[in-house]
Amino acid sequence: MxxxxxxxxxxxxxxxxxxFAQAVAGAEDALRSWLIEHAPGTAGVLATREALGRLRVQFETVRPDLAGDYRRLRLGSIQMALEQAGEDVSLVETAYGIFFSARQKVxxxxxxxxxxxxxxxxxxxxxxxxxxxxxxxxxxxxxxxxxxxxxxxxxxxxxxxxxxxxxxxxxxxxxxxxxxxxxxxxxxxxxxxxxxxxxxxxxxxxxxxxxxxxxxxxxxxxxxxxxxxxxxxxxx
Incomplete structure (x- = not known):
């Protein structure tokens, strides 16, 4: 043409x-470190670097209606990690703020x-x-x-x-x-x-x-x- x-x-x-992959990987690393420090029980749930990404995919399969809504998908996957670890789910919004801030470091x-x-x-x-x-x-x-x-x-x-x-x-x-x-x-x-x-x-x-x-x-x-x-x- x-x-x-x-x-x-x-x-x-x-x-x-x-x-994009590099930006998200850095943001997930920052989020994982923060969660393990402030919600120690998540250390088992987030034993590998890839764990947060897998939870994000898992949550989207449960909530396909949220496809494309990156904020709500990430919030949901963070809540899943906290729930599975028996930690305080009220940390979700603060944790997301850590992720979002780090995601902007491109x-x-x-x-x-x-x-x-x-x-x-x-x-x-x-x-x-x-x-x-x-x-x-x-x-x-x-x-x-x-x-x-x-x-x-x-x-x-x-x-x-x-x-x-x-x-x-x-x-x-x-x-x-x-x-x-x-x-x-x-x-x-x-x-x-x-x-x-x-x-x-x-x-x-x-x-x-x-x-x-x-x-x-x-x-x-x-x-x-x-x-x-x-x-x-x-x-x-």
Whole structure:
């Protein structure tokens, strides 16, 4: 597909600007340490580093209605850990605060900050995420006109409404906006379905192998880094 004139850009956050798995692993480590210190009985329940992640998955199987509500899923899994350990469940909210604060400690991919600097001087930028990252805490908020979280908008990618909200935020029509993200279904199909242009960020080519058989619409661009996006937009 051919890239048309771009007047604004929206960007995904997790796995586009930083590693989501790395951020969550660090947050779970911080939460696990805090729980073991303040609710010692959890030491047995959380004997391994992976225990909190397994509880999070287990709780979602019990409450599939909460899929996508990351806060409530994490709260529920923390409560499960406390209950199984026979500890005080009133610690749930405080424990979640420890997790959420640590989850904002991200490590931007090497290409991100220089690219955002370049892009933000040429295009209005909007962050669009299904997650709960807070750019005010992670850093980088000054590059963006605003952030749209699925939890506050009321719909998640790939729903067209969240993409349309991004276009409205910077007062452009959807066809003039380019959305950049790593997730083919949520970002590429979602953006194209909303009438936007889509750039698929593929940092690891091996990750496309499982997606290739399911490709329904070709993205306008496939890029390995945001640096490459800047180079391509600089020529257009």
């Amino acid at each position: 051919r890239l048309n004139a771009v007047e604004a850009i929206s960007l995904d956050l997790d796995d586009t600007l930083w590693s 490590e931007f991919f090497e290409d991100v900050l220089p690219s955002l600097e370049w892009l933000s001087t040429r295009f209005p930028l909007v962050a669009v995420t299904n997650g709960n990252a807070d750019l005010q805490q992670t850093g980088g908020a000054h590059f963006f006109k605003g952030t749209l979280h699925a939890a506050t908008v009321g719909v998640a990618k790939p729903d067209a409404a969240i993409f349309h909200a991004a276009a409205q935020m910077v007062d452009v029509v959807p066809r003039s906006m380019l959305h950049v993200g790593d997730d083919y279904a949520a970002d590429v199909l979602g953006a194209i379905g909303a009438g936007m242009q889509a750039a698929w960020l593929v940092r690891d080519p091996s990750t496309t192998q499982a997606v290739t058989p399911r490709i329904q619409r070709e993205p306008h661009l496939v890029i390995p880094t945001l640096t490459r996006l800047c180079e391509m937009l600089g020529r257009n």
